[in-house]
Amino acid sequence: MKPGSRILICRVSPVCLDRVSALDHDGVRRLCCQLIAAEHGNSEAIGMIDETGTAKSGSHTVGVKRQCNGNRGKIENAVVSVAASFATSTFQCLIAARMY
Numbered sequence: 255m256k257p258g259s260r261i262l263i264c265r266v267s268p269v270c271l272d273r274v275s276a277l278d279h280d281g282v283r284r285l286c287c288q289l290i291a292a293e294h295g296n297s298e299a300i301g302m303i304d305e306t307g308t309a310k311s312g313s314h315t316v317g318v319k320r321q322c323n324g325n326r327g328k329i330e331n332a333v334v335s336v337a338a339s340f341a342t343s344t345f346q347c348l349i350a351a352r353m354y
Contacts, residue, residue, distance in 0.1 A: 283350055294345045302341065305354070307334045317353040 307323035310331050323332035337351040 287349060290340055290347060290349070294340070294342055296342060299340065299342045301349075302337075302339045304337045304339070305334065306337065307332045321354075 305324055307321075307325050309323055309326060310318045310333055312318065313331065315333060317333045317335075318331055320329060320331055321334055322328075323330050323334065326332075334354040335351055336354050338349045340347055340349055
């Protein structure tokens with residue numbers, strides 16, 4: 255984890271306790287996005303959507319099923335997730351990730 259990520263996590267926590275329940279994941283994500291946009295938004299910032307697959311040989315891992323594993327170009331047992339991230343020339347962070 256980059257040092258900037260640790261600072262962001264520490265700075266968001268008090269805000270979350272005051273304005274959003276810690277169990278409200280969507281609310282916490284929205285607050286993080288607002289903080290990121292306010293402090294790091296600029297005309298050169300980009301958002302990225304990335305699909306990542308990891309091949310698995312068994313079926314005991316959560317999310318494993320027979321599906322298209324794009325990084326290997328075939329259908330096999332895999333865990334596939336989609337991530338949204340944000341980057342500028344001096345800052346990068348993961349905004350959200352979900353299993354597909």
